[in-house]
Amino acid sequence: MITSSILVLFGLGFVAAAILAMASKVLYVKEDPRIAQLEDALPGVNCGGCGYAGCGGAAHAVVEGKSGSNVCVIGGLETAQAVAAVMGLEVLEMEPELAFRDCTGGKRAEELYHYEGAGDCRAQALLYKGSKTCPEGCLGLGTCVAVCPFDAIHMGPEGLPVVDPLACRSCRKCVDACPRDVLSIVSMSERLLHQEEVNDCLAPCRQKCPGQINIPKYIEQAGKGDYAGAIHTLRERNPLLLVCGRVCPRPCEADCRRTHVDEPVGINMIKRFVADWEMKNNLRLEIPCAKETGHKIAVIGGGPAGLSxxxxxxxxxxxPTIFDSMPALGGQLRYGIPEYRLPKKDLDWEIQGILDLGIEVRTEMKFGVDFTTQSLEKEGFEAFFMGLGAWASGNLRIEGEEAPGVISGTELLTSVGLDKAPDIGNKILVVGGGNTAIDTARTSIRLGCDVTILYRRTRNEMPANLEEIEGAEDEGVKFLFLTAPTKVITGEDGHATHLECIQMELGEPDESGRRRPIPIEGTETRYPADTIIAAIGQKPALSCFYSEGSDQCDLDFTRWRTINADPDTLQTSVPNVFTGGDLFTGPDLVISAVGAGRRAARSIHFLLTTGEIPVADNIIRKLIPYTLFKDVDGVNHKDRSTMPYLCDGSHRTSTFSEVEGALSEEELKHEASRCLRCGLICYDRDIPLAEVVTVRVGEKVE
Known part of the structure; x- marks a missing residue:
């Protein structure tokens, strides 16, 4: 009995073995030998930072085409090259990437309610979008810390995540976990290419800056003595620090949140200090560049837009190669802004720093005469930036304005910039109320002239910067307000001798918001003049875009004699031609031209590397209303610093030397301490947040 049972069991075992042997041959799946080779190439730490279940999972993903040779987030370039060798691929070295936090709120951001739920940002975000009043800022529960497999993030004393750059492996786990998009993985190029979006941490000053400079960050760096860091922050958006530190009318300061406490922070004073620090110490801080792409771009016009x-x-x-019609680069910076505002040696130093990156220059080359886009395409140029500026002057539109002795402000300033100051006599009348009129008048004063500015509105309506108007008054420039020219009177030789003007009165506001000047009949008066200077605006000269004898041009122009282009990409009607600066906007600020230059470079980069120009749906186009509150609680009064003048008005008129000086280091630290380090709605307080009673923020998040 026992023997027969054993025989039955033995028979069943034999049958089962035979079945399994047959099944193994039928169902056998041969493993790709590359998987084992890849596992050997990978470091074997099984950290999971790549998103796969250990190095074995990563190896399978590479073989199946689900991931590339850079799958490993901790192995670096050598590991990527080893993986690529197994797969028969080429590895291109990528720019280093790091996790970056875009939030300055932390414990400064008010609480909407006290939260006692799960200590996870994602869970809290599901409950009324989180407990913080700021709709975009960090919730502070440290979910990013918990998910980081490399201990590269910790919560700092301000209640914000702090990234350790040495430990971060750019695995994106923190980015994926953050419900507020506070964290991102960025490289240098991505920072340069980023367009500001409404969910970025944008203080009002940043929103107003045409160059999109991270103003609170560079002020904080400068205040801590990290001048190099401040310069690097500035250069992510603006290569013309010395220039803008001297001539920018600082629109950012108009919306500085501190204006609701005392006076705006001297943002431009701080920029000038750090820019001068680099130049005076002749440091030439390193400016990193991405790996060569081989793409050639022609930048036509060497003014601020082209340089940027x-x-x-x-x-x-x-x-890029810069083409310019003048003997030296700079455009209106060199030939339109007087030496006493922007010394040419400082401009030269700054431009040289840009060219030292490896930028070719061809000067005294006139577009439409010495070259065209077609001729440059034959040289291998793939894209074009048009930054020719606005060099043509506006007309007075009065009888006799073509007479000798009537010139434009641009003509005078350019001649002086070329060291070829014309003989304009002694008695000078300047017509206009903008910065060009003021620059022309103050330049004429320095040429030894008696100067009067005629403006058809009152002093309050003058578009020139207030500091420039006051500077002109200090130097002896006289003003005739509510006065408009009607006729140029000439002598027997045809030269201008007088300017006939009529008195005006102000009526209702026009489209600019200023009250419209209305002539008062019977009030004509003649004013004697050796030279009459028209400084009533500039416009682009478009004749260079037309071939000789042709009235056709591929580019589309506006009725304001500017190039028509997409405002976000600056791409014209010709796909590989872009524009920016005064040729696109008409006469505008230097910082606006700088910002346009960067936007155009971004578009050109994407066009040449991807064939498409991405534009985010939520880029910032106007100020964010809920950030513009006026109740700035818990901040004490601090006096604003004053930019020093190098000498008084009477001495200034005998020289073209620079008028304004720079802050001292002590003054810089004081001015930086006035900055509230604002975010969207958060800011530094002198009184702790717990002691500040406010209902403002509870109303605005709706």
């Missing part, structure tokens, strides 16, 4: 565009193209790895 070339700078950012070069930093993105491309090869």
């Amino acid at each position: 565009c070339a700078f950012f193209l070069r930093r993105l790895g491309h090869s």
Whole structure:
């Protein structure tokens, strides 16, 4: 009995073995030998930072085409090259990337309610979008810390995540976990290319800056003595620090949150200090550039827009060449802004720093005469930036304005910039109320002239910067307000001798918001003049875009004699031609031209590398209303610093030397301490937040 049972069991075992042997042959799946080779190439730490279940999972993903040779987030370039060798791929070295926090709120951001639920940002965000009043800022529960497999993030004393750059492996786990998009993985190029979006941490000053400079960050760095850091922050958006530190009318300061406490922070004073620090110490801080791409771009016009565009193209790895009609680069910076405001040696130093990145220059080359886009395409140029500026002057539109002795403000300033000051006599009348009129008048004063500015509105309506108007008054420039020219009177030789003017009165506001000047009949008066200077606006000269004898041009122009282009991408009607600066906007600020140059460089970069120009749906186009509150609680009064003058008005008129000086280091620290380090709605207080009673923020998040 026992023997037969054993025989039955033995028979069943034999049958089962035979079945399994047959099944193994039928169902056998041969493993790709590359998987084992890849596992050997990978470091074997099984950290999971790549998003796969250990190095074995990562190896399978590479073989199946679900991931690339850079799958490993901790192995670095050598591991990527080893993986690529197994797969028969080429590895291109990528720019280093790091986790970056875009939030300054932390414990400064008010609480909407006390939260006692799960200590996870994602869970809290599901409950009324979180407990913080700021709709975009960090919730502070440290979910990013918990998910980081490399201990590269910790919560700092301000209640914000702090990234350790040495430990971060750019695995994106913190980015994926953050419900507020506070964290991102960025490289240098991505920072340069980023367009500000409404969910970024944007203080009102940043929103107003045409160059999109991170103003609170560079002020904080400067205040801590990290001048190099401040310069690097500035250069992510602006290569013309010395220039803008001297001539920018600082629109950012108009919306500085501190204006609701005392006076705005001296933002531009701080920029000038750090820019001068680099130049005076002749440091030439290193400006990193991406790997060469081989793409050639022609930048036509070497003014602020062209210089900015070339700078950012070069930093993105491309090869720009600047073409300019003048003997030296700078455009209106060199030939339109007087020496006493912007010393040419400082401009030269700054431009040289841009060119030292490896940018080719061809000066005294006139577009439409010495070259065209077609001729440059034959040289291998793939894209074009048009930054020719606004060099043509506006007309007075009165009888006799073509007479000798009537010139434009641009003509005078350019001649002086070329060291060829014309003989304009002694008695000078300047017509206009903008910065060009003031620059023309103050330049004429320095040429030894008796100067009077005629303006058809009152002093309050003058578009020139108040400091420039006051500077002109200090130097002896006289003003005739509510006065408009009607006729140029000439002598027997045809030269202008007088300017006939009529008195005006102000009526209702016009489209600019200023009250419209209305002539008062019978009030004509003649004013004697050796030279009459028209400084009533500038416009682009478009004749260079037309071939000789042709009235056709591929580019589209506006009725304001500017190039028509997409305002977000600055791409014209010709796909590989872009524009920016005064040629696009008409006469505008230097910082506006700088910002346009970077935007155009961004568009050119994407066009040449991807064939498409991405534009985010939520880029900032106007100030964010809920950030513009006026109740700035818990902040004490601090006096604003004053920019020093190098000498008084009577001495200034005998020289073209620079008028304004720079803050001292002590004054810089004081001015930086006035900055509230604002975010969207958070800011530094002198009184702790717990002691501040406010209902403002509870109303605005709706």
